[in-house]
Amino acid sequence: xxxxxxxxxxxxxxxxxxxxxxxxxFTRLFExxxxxxxxxxxxxxxxxxxxxxxxxxxxxxxxKVMLVIDxxxxxxxxxxxxxxxxxxxxxxxxxxxxxxxxxxxxxxxxLYMLQCSLGQAYTAPLRQAWLxxxxxxxxxxxxxxxx
Ligand code: HEM
Numbered sequence: 001x002x003x004x005x006x007x008x009x010x011x012x013x014x015x016x017x018x019x020x021x022x023x024x025x026f027t028r029l030f031e032x033x034x035x036x037x038x039x040x041x042x043x044x045x046x047x048x049x050x051x052x053x054x055x056x057x058x059x060x061x062x063x064k065v066m067l068v069i070d071x072x073x074x075x076x077x078x079x080x081x082x083x084x085x086x087x088x089x090x091x092x093x094x095x096x097x098x099x100x101x102x103x104x105x106x107x108x109x110x111l112y113m114l115q116c117s118l119g120q121a122y123t124a125p126l127r128q129a130w131l132x133x134x135x136x137x138x139x140x141x142x143x144x145x146x147x
Contacts, residue, residue: 002125002129003125003128003129003132003133004076004077004129006125006126006129006130007073007076007126007129007130007133008073008076010114010118010121010126010130011069011070011073013117014114014117014118015066015070015073018062018063018066018067018070019059019062019063019066021066021113021117022062022063022065022066022113023053023059023062024112024113024116024117025062025065025109025110025112025113026053026058026062026065026109027053028108028109028112028113029105029106029109030049030053032105032108032109033102033105034049036098036102036105037049037052039096039097039098040052040057040058040061041096068086068089068137069110069137071085072133072136072137073133076133079133079136079137079140082137082140083140083143086137086140086141086143086144087140087141087143087144088144089141089144090140090141090142090143090144090145091144092144093141093144094144094145100138100141100142100145103138103141103142106138107131107134107135107138110130110134111127111130111131114126114127114130
């Protein structure tokens with residue numbers, strides 16, 4: 001329907017530039033919760049958040065996140081086919097100390113990135129469409145925390 005169209009159209013150009021958009025998203029996330037930065041225990045010498053934001057390992061994670069979003073956008077008609085993958089992804093995040101509550105801030109950061117890049121095309125229905133999809137992804141990942 002309309003939601004899927006809004007998501008696919010908006011992702012078309014964004015998805016071609018994953019890393020820069022992912023950096024905008026994670027820069028925002030660390031502004032909202034600087035503590036999350038400590039969960040990335042890479043063996044790089046990070047003097048500052050800015051150093052870390054440009055470290056190869058961190059950029060790899062940014063790319064990984066964007067590829068998951070890309071997969072979700074590509075599977076809008078059958079998101080349930082990603083459930084096992086997302087459950088396992090959730091487990092891995094539980095293991096590295098991520099809390100499910102942090103996903104709300106990740107969602108806010110995703111919307112912030114969309115707003116920055118889409119400008120006037122960032123409308124209330126578009127925002128809601130993305131929130132719906134993100135909610136499905138987070139719900140599936142969150143099952144990885146279930147005991
Ligand atoms: C792996 C942290 C959110 C996708 C990891 C790792 C850490 C981490 C420490 C392991 C090291 C690495 O692979 O770089 C976080 C934190 C997040 C977050 C602190 C926000 C609170 C997300 C989100 C997604 C995602 C929202 C995608 C929707 C991935 C993927 C991997 C990964 C695909 C690789 C898993 C594997 O090795 O199979 N994350 N992450 N992360 N993360 Fe995240």
